[in-house]
Amino acid sequence: SKLYFGQTHRLHFNHSVASSDSDNNKLKMNHSPIHIPELVEGIGEYLEQVDLARCAQVCKSWQEVFSPVLYRDFGNRVYRDFGNRMTLWSGVQRFSCHIRSLIVVVSDFPTQAQLGPECRYLTKLALKPPPDAYQPLLWCTRLRDVIDCNPSINAFQIHLNNRFDQTLFREQNILRRMPALKELVIVNDHYPDTTNPESNGVFEAILECGPRLESLRYHIFADGLASEDPSTNINNDALPLWPRLSSLDIDDVDGRGMVLLKRCPNLKQFKTSADYFCYRLDDYRALQPVSQHFISGDGDFSLLEHLELSCLQDPWASHALDDLLQIRNRSSNLKTLKLNIWSISTTMIDILTTRHGTFLEKLDLNVSEGISTHNLGLLLTKCRQLIHMKVYVRNGEAGLQELDEFSPWICIDLQSFHLKFRSRSIDDLMDMMTSFFGVTGFNHVTAESVACISPERFWIQIGALKNLRALHLDTEPKTPPFTKALSIEHKDIEHLCGLRRLLKLVIPLDQEFISNDVKENLQLRRPHLQINHTHR
Amino acid sequence: MKVTLESSDGQVFTVDKEVAELSVIIKEMLVIEQANQDHPIPLLNVGAVELAKVIEYCEHHRNDPTIDDDEDYDSRKKPIEMDDWDKQFTIVNKEMMFELILAANSMQVKPLLHLGCRYAADIVKRMSPTEIRDLFQIDDDFTPEEQDKIEWEKQWTKL
Numbered sequence: 001s002k003l004y005f006g007q008t009h010r011l012h013f014n015h016s017v018a019s020s021d022s023d024n025n026k027l028k029m030n031h032s033p034i035h036i037p038e039l040v041e042g043i044g045e046y047l048e049q050v051d052l053a054r055c056a057q058v059c060k061s062w063q064e065v066f067s068p069v070l071y072r073d074f075g076n077r078v079y080r081d082f083g084n085r086m087t088l089w090s091g092v093q094r095f096s097c098h099i100r101s102l103i104v105v106v107s108d109f110p111t112q113a114q115l116g117p118e119c120r121y122l123t124k125l126a127l128k129p130p131p132d133a134y135q136p137l138l139w140c141t142r143l144r145d146v147i148d149c150n151p152s153i154n155a156f157q158i159h160l161n162n163r164f165d166q167t168l169f170r171e172q173n174i175l176r177r178m179p180a181l182k183e184l185v186i187v188n189d190h191y192p193d194t195t196n197p198e199s200n201g202v203f204e205a206i207l208e209c210g211p212r213l214e215s216l217r218y219h220i221f222a223d224g225l226a227s228e229d230p231s232t233n234i235n236n237d238a239l240p241l242w243p244r245l246s247s248l249d250i251d252d253v254d255g256r257g258m259v260l261l262k263r264c265p266n267l268k269q270f271k272t273s274a275d276y277f278c279y280r281l282d283d284y285r286a287l288q289p290v291s292q293h294f295i296s297g298d299g300d301f302s303l304l305e306h307l308e309l310s311c312l313q314d315p316w317a318s319h320a321l322d323d324l325l326q327i328r329n330r331s332s333n334l335k336t337l338k339l340n341i342w343s344i345s346t347t348m349i350d351i352l353t354t355r356h357g358t359f360l361e362k363l364d365l366n367v368s369e370g371i372s373t374h375n376l377g378l379l380l381t382k383c384r385q386l387i388h389m390k391v392y393v394r395n396g397e398a399g400l401q402e403l404d405e406f407s408p409w410i411c412i413d414l415q416s417f418h419l420k421f422r423s424r425s426i427d428d429l430m431d432m433m434t435s436f437f438g439v440t441g442f443n444h445v446t447a448e449s450v451a452c453i454s455p456e457r458f459w460i461q462i463g464a465l466k467n468l469r470a471l472h473l474d475t476e477p478k479t480p481p482f483t484k485a486l487s488i489e490h491k492d493i494e495h496l497c498g499l500r501r502l503l504k505l506v507i508p509l510d511q512e513f514i515s516n517d518v519k520e521n522l523q524l525r526r527p528h529l530q531i532n533h534t535h536r
Numbered sequence: 537m538k539v540t541l542e543s544s545d546g547q548v549f550t551v552d553k554e555v556a557e558l559s560v561i562i563k564e565m566l567v568i569e570q571a572n573q574d575h576p577i578p579l580l581n582v583g584a585v586e587l588a589k590v591i592e593y594c595e596h597h598r599n600d601p602t603i604d605d606d607e608d609y610d611s612r613k614k615p616i617e618m619d620d621w622d623k624q625f626t627i628v629n630k631e632m633m634f635e636l637i638l639a640a641n642s643m644q645v646k647p648l649l650h651l652g653c654r655y656a657a658d659i660v661k662r663m664s665p666t667e668i669r670d671l672f673q674i675d676d677d678f679t680p681e682e683q684d685k686i687e688w689e690k691q692w693t694k695l
Contacts, residue, residue: 036638036641038641039637039641039649039656042650042653043653043657043660044657045653045657046653046654046657046658046661047657047660047661048661049693051657051660051661051662052693053690053693054660054665054668055660056686056690057665057678057683057686057687058665058668058669058674059669059674059675059676059677059678060677060678063686070693074692091685091688092689092692094689095689503619528620528623
């Protein structure tokens with residue numbers, strides 16, 4: 001809805017305007033953005049619900065313009081106070097025509113009468129039926145009524161709950177009742193899925209609505225036992241492909257996960273992030289079907305822009321990953337890569353840089369075993385488009401290697417850089433830090449060799465990353481050697497102030513690391529720099 | 537290439553075309569009136585003071601990547617980045633800033649509009665209805681009964 005010249009619509013307010021030119025704090029009412037509904041909506045984007053509610057209380061006109069924004073996301077957070085339960089839905093019916101997104105986590109699902117007949121424009125419905133709901137059947141029936149009244153629902157999210165699943169998915173077939181459904185999230189965060197999954201009908205319901213979906217998240221704590229896996233009875237060839245599905249997020253690539261993955265020829269985003277609970281000793285084998293799927297040519301990897309893999313803690317997993325990242329004979333469009341793995345092999349770095357280096361913008365590495373400086377340097381110099389890089393080394397043993405050739409630092413777009421170590425040994429850490437920044441600092445310091453860079457040069461190196469917007473330095477709490485060795489002194493402030501684009505600095509805010517004196521000075525020089533404390 | 541803009545009170549400004557094109561409206565006007573660029577583009581809703589400020593903003597942000605407005609509102613909700621310059625820019629009195637928001641709206645300068653909305657939101661944030669009424673000089677047109685009802689209706693926001 002664009003506003004053209006002379007067509008600016010302004011709501012007329014009935015209240016009188018007192019003209020008091022002497023009082024600068026008061027505003028002339030006839031000239032304020034609050035008059036234009038489009039702008040009120042824009043202002044509402046930056047307000048919390050409490051603030052919106054206060055604004056809607058100002059006067060009738062404000063109530064009219066702020067209520068749609070206030071009620072757009074109508075949800076209640078965890079809600080336990082029985083005494084107030086009846087008042088929760090009170091008065092909603094008057095504004096329910098504005099509700100677009102409804103979140104229900106309470107034990108009693110609202111009746112149609114409580115929500116009001118005007119609640120017909122929902123696009124998003126999120127549910128978490130609590131285990132203590134006293135009448136599951138009533139809950140489900142009321143939910144079904146709301147779904148039937150809102151054919152516009154396109155995003156549906158539900159937390160599974162043993163007492164509801166069968167009624168909702170098998171008997172009431174709620175997914176079939178949502179003709180516009182595009183985004184589906186099914187999460188089980190109560191217990192590992194040890195019941196026979198075939199009995200609740202959830203997986204079958206997903207398979208049925210699959211062709212309509214654009215995005216699916218399916219986290220069910222599967223324990224991956226083949227005997228209980230319904231996918232063993234599924235004939236893959238008989239199922240249609242789901243060309244619309246572009247984003248798939250599954251917690252485990254077990255049989256069910258693979259059935260889903262094989263349905264999706266046009267994936268743009270693929271995440272599999274097995275939780276700690278379903279950690280399996282042989283999880284490297286779990287990844288193999290995935291890599292086979294992509295390598296065999298059944299899956300088209302060339303559309304993939306976002307890949308997130310975690311819980312590959314077995315060293316062998318990296319072999320499967322090597323295969324997976326190869327994407328034989330296909331071009332790569334990978335922009336975001338997040339890996340939570342045991343270690344990074346040189347092969348993997350090689351594959352990453354040669355196959356995906358062209359487009360990679362975000363790299364998030366969480367590794368158990370030390371990561372070699374050489375490898376990091378290679379990544380940073382060969383992935384020219386990197387914007388964000390995050391490295392978390394869990395054991396912090398830097399596998400230091402001599403750099404035999406130096407490339408100038410060319411990730412000039414790097415905007416945020418997040419480095420986190422858990423190190424017990426200060427020597428390790430310092431070696432890592434200095435060598436690492438020795439490589440990355442090269443955009444201006446090309447003649448230096450890594451060996452020459454001493455800890456004192458740390459802030460100089462940082463100061464060379466001219467495009468840096470956020471700097472986050474982190475370590476395990478109470479490792480004084482770190483804070484002492486890298487502490488910010490008055491002389492270092494110069495380098496930090498030279499980073500014109502730096503907006504956020506996250507550092508340990510203890511006296512060891514930065515004295516109040518230095519901090520005050522820094523804040524004086526860069527009043528808009530946001531300085532946050534790392535450990536709480 | 538230069539274009540000329542005329543404020544509502546008749547003052548004429550000459551700016552680079554790419555600067556002026558941060559305004560969606562002017563960009564569209566330039567496409568339509570390609571042949572007729574000798575005349576200044578009239579901006580009937582924008583005074584000279586505000587126009588000068590809007591131009592100052594556009595000059596500074598001429599090389600910024602454009603905001604994609606098609607994204608869903610979830611992603612719009614994340615706060616936009618304000619750099620030092622923007623923060624300095626918003627240090628003006630409230631009336632001036634509100635005039636600027638209106639100017640940015642009628643000219644459709646999207647980033648300035650977002651900046652302004654954020655500024656306005658910061659002002660009313662954590663203010664009580666009474667304080668807001670006082671600031672904007674609004675009369676409370678609710679009856680006490682209606683106020684009680686609203687208070688009751690709004691309980692869910694405090695959970």
